[in-house]
Amino acid sequence: MxxxxxxxxxxxxxxxxxxxxxxxxxxxxxxxxxxxxxxxxxxxxxxxxxxxxxxxxxxxxxxxxxxxxxxxxxxxxxxxxxxxxIAPSPDRLGILQSAFKRNHALQCGFCTAGILMSLDCFLRAHPRPDEESIRDLLCGHLCRCTGYTPIVRAAIEAAAELVDHGKEKTDA
CATH class of the missing domain: 3.10.20.30 (Beta-grasp domain)
Incomplete structure (x- = not known):
C-alpha cells in the first residue's frame, strides 16, 4: 500500500x-x-x-x-x-525585476511571476544567453498583453548586468 x-x-x-x-x-x-x-x-x-x-x-x-x-x-x-x-528585500527589486521595469516587459503582470522564475533558473545555468535561447525558453509561457520583445530585451539586459556584477550563479 x-x-x-x-x-x-x-x-x-x-x-x-x-x-x-x-x-x-x-x-x-x-x-x-x-x-x-x-x-x-x-x-x-x-x-x-x-x-x-x-x-x-x-x-x-x-x-x-x-x-x-x-x-x-x-x-x-x-x-x-x-x-x-527574486527581490533581495521587500523594498528593493532584483536585477531581473528592475530590467523588466526599465524595458516595460510587463503590463497586467499575470504571466510575469512565472516568466521571472523561468528566467531566473535559466540565467543561473546560462549566464550569457543569446536572443534565440531566451525566445526558446519563452515558448513555454503565454503572455497576452506585453508581447515578447520587451521581455527578451529585459532578459538580455539582466544577464549582462548579472555578469558585470559577478552574480552569474547568485540572485538574479
Whole structure:
C-alpha cells in the first residue's frame, strides 16, 4: 500500500525561499493551492491549470517546474523558490525585476511571476544567453498583453548586468 493515503493529510517539510517550512497536505493537493491558500505565497499565479501557460512556474531544487502539475507532497525535502525570492528585500527589486521595469516587459503582470522564475533558473545555468535561447525558453509561457520583445530585451539586459556584477550563479 502506498505511504500516501487518500483523504489523509501528510506532513510536508521543505525550504521555501531559503527558510525551513512545514505544512500538511492531502495527497491530491496541487502545489499552487498549497502555496497560495495554506502558505499565503500568492506570487505564484494559477492560470490554465494544465501546465501550458507557465504562470505558476516555481523553482524546485534549482529547476523550473509547473506548480499546477506538481502535488504539494512531492516537494517534501526539496528547496522551493517562488517569485517572492527574486527581490533581495521587500523594498528593493532584483536585477531581473528592475530590467523588466526599465524595458516595460510587463503590463497586467499575470504571466510575469512565472516568466521571472523561468528566467531566473535559466540565467543561473546560462549566464550569457543569446536572443534565440531566451525566445526558446519563452515558448513555454503565454503572455497576452506585453508581447515578447520587451521581455527578451529585459532578459538580455539582466544577464549582462548579472555578469558585470559577478552574480552569474547568485540572485538574479
Amino acid at each position: 502506498s505511504r500516501l493515503q487518500a483523504g489523509r493529510r501528510h506532513s510536508v517539510r521543505f525550504s521555501l525561499n531559503g527558510k525551513p517550512c512545514t505544512g500538511e497536505a492531502e495527497p491530491r493537493l496541487l502545489l499552487t493551492d498549497f502555496l497560495r491558500h495554506q502558505l499565503a505565497a500568492t506570487g505564484t499565479h494559477v492560470g490554465c491549470e494544465h501546465g501550458v501557460c507557465g504562470a505558476c512556474t516555481v523553482s524546485i531544487d534549482g529547476k523550473p517546474a509547473r506548480a499546477c502539475l506538481t502535488l504539494a507532497v512531492q516537494i517534501d525535502g526539496c528547496e522551493l523558490r517562488t517569485v517572492e525570492s
